Amino acid sequence: MRLETPPDVMTPKERLRATLQGRPVDRIASAPLILNHCSRVTGVTVRQFNHDADLMGKAQVRAWERYGHDMPLIFTTTATVAEAMGTRLFFPDDDAPRVETPFVGDAADVDRVLVADPWRDGRLPVYLAAASHVVETLGDRVFVGCIFAAPFTTASHLRGTETFIRETYRNPGLVNELLAKAKASAFNMIDALAQLAVVPVIVEPVASASLISPRQFEQYVLPHLVDIVDRAHAKGLPICLHICGKTRPVVKLMAESRADILSLDQIDMGEARELVGEKTCLLGNVKPAETLLKGTPEAVRDEVREIIAKAAGSPRGLIVSSGCEMPLNTPPANIDALIEAARIYGRR
Amino acid sequence: MKNKEDILLELARAVVDMEEDTCRRSARESLGAGIEAAEAINGGLVKGMMVVGDKYEREEYFIPEVLLCSDAMLAGLAVLQPHLPVDRGGTAAKVVLGVVRGDTHDIGKSLVKIMLEAAGFEVYDLGRDVPPADFVTKALEVGASVIGLSTLMSTTMDGMRTVIEDLEARGIRDRFLVMVGGGPVSPAFAREIGADLYAPDANSAVRNLTALLEVWSCA
Numbered sequence: 001m002r003l004e005t006p007p008d009v010m011t012p013k014e015r016l017r018a019t020l021q022g023r024p025v026d027r028i029a030s031a032p033l034i035l036n037h038c039s040r041v042t043g044v045t046v047r048q049f050n051h052d053a054d055l056m057g058k059a060q061v062r063a064w065e066r067y068g069h070d071m072p073l074i075f076t077t078t079a080t081v082a083e084a085m086g087t088r089l090f091f092p093d094d095d096a097p098r099v100e101t102p103f104v105g106d107a108a109d110v111d112r113v114l115v116a117d118p119w120r121d122g123r124l125p126v127y128l129a130a131a132s133h134v135v136e137t138l139g140d141r142v143f144v145g146c147i148f149a150a151p152f153t154t155a156s157h158l159r160g161t162e163t164f165i166r167e168t169y170r171n172p173g174l175v176n177e178l179l180a181k182a183k184a185s186a187f188n189m190i191d192a193l194a195q196l197a198v199v200p201v202i203v204e205p206v207a208s209a210s211l212i213s214p215r216q217f218e219q220y221v222l223p224h225l226v227d228i229v230d231r232a233h234a235k236g237l238p239i240c241l242h243i244c245g246k247t248r249p250v251v252k253l254m255a256e257s258r259a260d261i262l263s264l265d266q267i268d269m270g271e272a273r274e275l276v277g278e279k280t281c282l283l284g285n286v287k288p289a290e291t292l293l294k295g296t297p298e299a300v301r302d303e304v305r306e307i308i309a310k311a312a313g314s315p316r317g318l319i320v321s322s323g324c325e326m327p328l329n330t331p332p333a334n335i336d337a338l339i340e341a342a343r344i345y346g347r348r
Numbered sequence: 349m350k351n352k353e354d355i356l357l358e359l360a361r362a363v364v365d366m367e368e369d370t371c372r373r374s375a376r377e378s379l380g381a382g383i384e385a386a387e388a389i390n391g392g393l394v395k396g397m398m399v400v401g402d403k404y405e406r407e408e409y410f411i412p413e414v415l416l417c418s419d420a421m422l423a424g425l426a427v428l429q430p431h432l433p434v435d436r437g438g439t440a441a442k443v444v445l446g447v448v449r450g451d452t453h454d455i456g457k458s459l460v461k462i463m464l465e466a467a468g469f470e471v472y473d474l475g476r477d478v479p480p481a482d483f484v485t486k487a488l489e490v491g492a493s494v495i496g497l498s499t500l501m502s503t504t505m506d507g508m509r510t511v512i513e514d515l516e517a518r519g520i521r522d523r524f525l526v527m528v529g530g531g532p533v534s535p536a537f538a539r540e541i542g543a544d545l546y547a548p549d550a551n552s553a554v555r556n557l558t559a560l561l562e563v564w565s566c567a
Binding site: 092095096098099161162165166168169170209210211212213216245249287288289290293294327328329 | 366407409410411412413415416419450452454455458501502503505531532533534536537540
């Protein structure tokens, strides 16, 4: 069946700005997390994409030209800030990188942890140069975002996740020391992105309710998120907070960070709207594996329609997206379906 | 002196309250009071761990709490184990467990292992980033009846299918129950690849597996 798709009237940039300012939009924005999948559009390997600013920037631009999503987002893995602080990653030839050796193998190594300089350390310069290229090429029409880890996740990648979350009980001093350094690195990242006029998206997957309790979230996560959001706002930037996995038990605490957008994964969007819709714009949450990777375009459209039905009236707005990173080998037709569905069902 | 009931209750409580030292001390106390090591384990430590599993399922406990409770249980177990009779019969169902190749996230798998062992299963943990063939090889080698596969990544979930195809190709699919779980895995995916059991979390993994094994062994 061929569905009649009305044309867009606003540019993605106008649409996102209007969404955040609570003004009318031509249709609901759609900003699926098309990240490492960009490598599929230009036919480079994920490893090449992740190391070369030129390839990454071009792949991001080509992916936007191909899909027309409302916000290109620079990202390779949540461990990139930890990598810039000394953690070693493993890069499979054609899959996302992962942590190989946490930098703080021994608790005494914490003194050797240095705050990251995004213009110099790890692959953060690759992110910045790629982001800069996308802004130069598409910046008149789109806002460009850059995704990096918030302190709890960076600290866990510096120490090793299982050790780190045990130490939230056993060695809070060490945990707090790592969090402070991870936050200082995040501040530097915000400052660098502000220079490029790139929107920060902070991710805190290790603080999801799939792992830690709301009580620990309040103690170890929220105070740092508040500081980072303040930093972005002081620089005149909006900021998005993404947490994948389960978020219902912590979604109200997430909103207390005062992030402008909450990107949510496993939660009912109607419930999210009830809980935090007054405080923040909601972004999400088509199921990445079940629907986008394994499902059909019809299933994707149905899920978008359901999300819009549940959350479109949210007081601070809704942006349709994938719940987490678009799986690498998602069929392009399913990504098209997500974006098209926002055009079809996202009109007032 | 404390009576037997008090000591067992204290063992269970120390597990639930994440108190390693208390677990060790109460374990020694139980031996001093003439409690059989097996009874102290099952009536104390394991009972505590079952409470922990319930709290986890009710979202009262999360992963750090379960890990610390498990540490406390293991501290008590280390005291009691040398006092167990050498021959325990070997009737426990054996489970081969691991994270499929390409994925190194293993906290979920470790949690399943903790809860399975507390429930009396004999667990062979292959760790993370495990090649598909290793699951089958190990399961045959130890005479396991269950293969448990975990992944957090959508790029590696098809490795689960490979394990099941491997079992089919060797004509031994019906000798094993295959259990799958992890972030991107859904009941629909479990059905699609022909797994026997989808486990949404560690505690239901144990509960559902126990129920299924009962049916399976009757069939």
